Amino acid sequence: MNFNNITSKILFFRLLSKRFSTKIPAAPVVTLENRQSPKLKVDSNTIALLERLSLVKCNNIEGVEVLEDSISFADKILHINTDNVEPLYSVLENENLSLRFDKVTQGNCQTDILKNATVTEDDYFVAPPGNIPLHEVNDNECNQSLKENEN
Amino acid sequence: MNKLTSFTIKEVHKAYRDKLLTPTSFVDLCLQKAKQTSELNAFVNVTEDVAENHAIDSEKRFYIDKKIKPLDGVTIAIKDNFCTKNITTTCASEMLRNFVPTYDATVYAKLIKSGACLIGKSNLDEFAMGSGTVDSIFGPTRNSWGYNGETDWRIAGGSSGGSAVAVSSGACIAAIGSDTGGSTRNPAALCGVVGVKPTYGLVSRYGLIPLVNSMDVPGILARNIDDATEILNCIAGPDNLDSTTIKRKFQPIEIQENFDLSNLRIGIPSEYHCEGMNEEVIDTWRWVADLLENEKALLKTVSLPHTSVSIAVYSILNQCEVASNMARYDGLEFGLRTNEDYSTEELYASSRSQGFNNVVRSRIFAGNYFLLTRNYEKYFLKALKLRRLIANDFNFVFNGDNRVDLLLTPTTLSDAPLYGDFVSKHNRDQCALQDYCTQPANMAGIPAVSIPIRLSKSNLPLSLQLMGPNMSEQLLLNVAKRIETTTTTEILSKLNISIDTLPQKCQEILKLAACNQLEVDIDQLDPVAISLQQSLQISRKLNEEYEILKLKQKNTELQTQIDRNRKFLDGLRNELNCSRNSLASQTPNPENIQDHIKQMKQKVASYEESCKKATMKFSKLSVPDSVLPKALQAQLSVLNTLHEEAVAWRQRADDVVFTRDARDTFNRLRR
Known part of the structure; x- marks a missing residue:
């Protein structure tokens, strides 16, 4: 057997292996997501409740569709087992986060604070009459059901 | 030709020392560049006056005080969701279009304290919700790469797209973005610049208008690792005004030349090869992994099993925190206020409906849905638990038995998409694709850096991401620097070499x-x-x-210099004229000063005369007794008694004479 031939073969093999030894996965990895989640319908009571909570008028078909889409996107993860797992509220849970001393360090900034308000009177912010829930104007009859829904 | 797009902090400081440039001339060039490239829409607001003032301060320190600060004359852009005192901060939203903060974000304050010059506030997706910088009230930002005019252009990535384009187009040396789910690394990757997301809590969030408080971090965009490190060194560290900063002293990061990669363990998380990932991106990933292996680094495949669900968990948490964070915008204390005056809640609702775009509104909506009492546990707590599992994946990979030091992954699934293709998808789908590789780092709070590697077939930048354990910026940035130099030399070696660099022979x-x-x-x-x-x-x-x-x-440089000088000269001339005028209007007029002096002399003479008279008169005046000294008074009293005695004696003498006369007459008569 030709010695040269063998070494060249080994070299070739090494090159090949070099080319394919890479640690990058060759194909996409299977995901944990649940792909077939049924599309959920949000009823009009919930939409009205959300409008009141969000204080945003968004009552149109497109808005509802986007909401339903967001919910079904979130539904993909509900099947994953999280028994005995504590919720992670902050990534700094193991850090000592100091509190400051209870001392006044700022003040005399009344003009600063009022500067960005559109309407002020004397030294006050101004708001229209309070204690009137949203929607009272247009749908009084809906309020009863809303209150039942509000949990 | 145009060095503006390649200047680094080191080079620009050298140019200042050699007086090839001065801070003011460089800031002018950058401002010019920002105006020339206004078509790209990188800036919401070019702060010309502020930049010039900062430049003048820098110039003073550089040439007069000789106390040079680390960022003197370094031009920066700040994403328009960081508060800047007396400079409007809009978040690219109708809600804050006229909002003028009364305080500075810590990041901005620290940069200015280090000598940086603010060129402008950069564009973003409304309230940083997006991954393309396409949802801004000021219009989308355009990528400078592959830009062919109005109709054919690529997105800049987002949400810090304005900052990335500002750096890549040469309008500034570095820029600040914010990173909630990849908002700094994503545009950095698509625009071919370095993007750094520090450890959560390393850089203060004070003054950053919050999106998701538990994930937001200020991010850095720069042209290379050295610059990004320099900026990080200036802005990192504990801040009393942000209780979520890590309260340990920050050790400045040092970048070493020729950092040794041998025995460094680098993990390749297999889950990051997801469906829809571009073949060119995989190739780049493979290429760099092989390069690192050639540098004797140990590469191994690792698994982060919850990666694929991370994006859904992120979307739940994002929407929940958005729903809570956006509650502050009611139009009363600041922000947009409509004319609705039926009730407070009506005013809130109408202001918020007008002030927010549909992306923000739909996130608030969905967030409130997940937070309803009946859904709280099902969605919100579930997401928080999954967040722990995702963070635990990282913990295990970095600290477990088979641990690695760093992770190497792609930053984005492809190069920059065309605008038309991108906006055809809904915002959530855009983010789900664009943020796939970047948001896990935010979920775990770990640091990450996006490094531009090479160009794709369509001549657009492709980038990779390095992630490390908490507070591992020192290692992370050193390895990133090593990748930067290795890939550059590798690419250069494939290019044609100019004759000048060849040996003499x-x-x-x-x-x-x-x-x-x-x-x-x-x-x-x-x-x-x-x-x-x-x-x-x-x-x-x-x-x-x-x-x-x-x-x-x-020529243009000289022209600007000449213009500046002319301006300066005009100013001086004006001043001279002004002072001349004021002199002319004054009395005495310098021209008839001699007459004036003469008059004055006459006056003085007359004064002297009257003075003499006065002294004369004075000398004639009798001095009151009380003023006289005591000795004199005693003598005077003695004199008085003597006078009295003399009078008495004289009377006596008279008496004697009288009696003698009388006696004589009497004797004569008797005779």
């Missing part, structure tokens, strides 16, 4: 060959020689053009 041989070829007749020339001739001509032409361009550039 080679140059001589080439010259000889070229001369010989020149002497040969045309019909004897082989195709190689012909192409040589052609390239010679082309190179001559190019050289000439280059010289012309250089001269033109110099």
Whole structure:
């Protein structure tokens, strides 16, 4: 057997292996997501409740569709087992986060604070009459059901 | 030709020292660049006056005080969701269009304290909700790469797209973005610049208008790792105004030349090869992994099993925190306020409906849905638990038995998409694709850096991401720097080399060959020689053009300098005129000063005269007793008694004379 031939073969093999030894996965990895989640319908009571909570008028078909889409996107993860797992509220849970001393360090900034308000009177912010829930104007009859829904 | 797009902090400081540039001239150039590239829409607001003032301060420190700060004369852009005192901060939203903060974000304050010059506030998706910088009230930002005018352009990535384009187009050396799910690394990757997301809590969030408090971090965009590190060194560290900063002293990061990669363990998380990932991105990933292996780093495949669900968990948490964070915008204390006055809640609702775009509104909506009492546990707590599992994946990979030091992944699934293709998808789908590789780092709070590697077939930048455990910026940035230098030299070695860099001998041989070829007749020339001739001509032409361009550039620079000088001279002249005028209107007028002096002299003479008279009069005045000294008073009293005695004696003498006369007359009569 030709010695040269063998070494060249080994070299070739090494090159090949070099080319394919890479640690990058060759194909996409299977995901944990649940792909077939049924599309959920949000009823009009919930939409009205959300409008009141969000204080945003968004009552149109497109808005509802986007909401339903967001919910079904979130539904993909509900099947994953999280028994005995504590919720992670902050990534700094193991850090000592100091509190400051209870001392006044700022003040005399009344003009600063009022500067960005559109309407002020004397030294006050101004708001229209309070204690009137949203929607009272247009749908009084809906309020009863809303209150039942509000949990 | 145009060095503006390649200047680094080190180079610009050297140019200042050599007086090739001064901070004011450089800031002018950057401002000019920002205006020239206004079509890209990188800036919401170019802060010309502020930049010039900062530049003048820098110039003073550089040449007069000789106390040079680390970022003196370094031009920066700040994403428009960081508060800047007395400079409008809009978040690219109708809600804050006229909002003028009354305080500075810590990041901005620290940069200015280090000498940086603010060129402008950069564009973003409304309230940083997006991954393309396409949802801004000021219009989308356009990527400078592959830009072919109005109709054919790529997105900049987002949400800090304005900052990334500002850096890549040369309007500033570095920029600040914010990173909630990849908002700094994503545009950095698509625009071919470095994007750093520090550890959560390393850099203060004070003054950053919050999106998701538990994930937001200020991010850095720069042209290379050295600059990004320099900026990070200036802005990192504990801050009393942000309780979520890590309260340990920050050790400045040092970048070493030729950092040793041997025995460094780098993990390749297999889950990051997801469906929809571009083949070119995988190739780049493979190429760099092999390069690192050649540098003797240990590469191994690792698994982060919850990666694929991370994006859904992120979307739940994002929407929940958005719903809570956006509650502050009611139009009363600041922000947009409509004319609705039926009730407070009606005013809130109408202001918020007008002030927010549909992306923000739909996130608030969905967030409130997940937070409803009946859904709280099902969605919100579930997401928080999954967040722990995702963070635990990282913990295990970095601290477990088979641990690695860093992770190498792609930053985005492809190069920059065309605007038309991108906006055809809904915002959530855009983010789900764009943020796939970047948001896990935010979920776990770990640091990450996006490094531009090479160009795709369509000549757009491709980037990779390095992630490390908490507070591992020192290692992370050193390895990133190593990748940066290795890939650059690797790419350079494949390019044609200019003759000047060849050894002397080679140059001589080439010259000889070229001369010989020149002497040969045309019909004897082989195709190689012909192409040589052609390239010679082309190179001559190019050289000439280059010289012309250089001269033109110099000319414009000189022109700006001349203009500045003229302005300065005009100012001086004005001042001179002003002072002359004021002098003329004054009395005495300098022209008749002699007369004035004469008058004055006369006056003085008359004064002297009256003075003399006065002294004369004074001397004639009797002095009251009380003023006289005591000795004198005693003498005076003695004098008085003597006078009295003298009078008495005289009377007596008179008496004696009288009696003598009387006696004489009496005697005569008797006789």
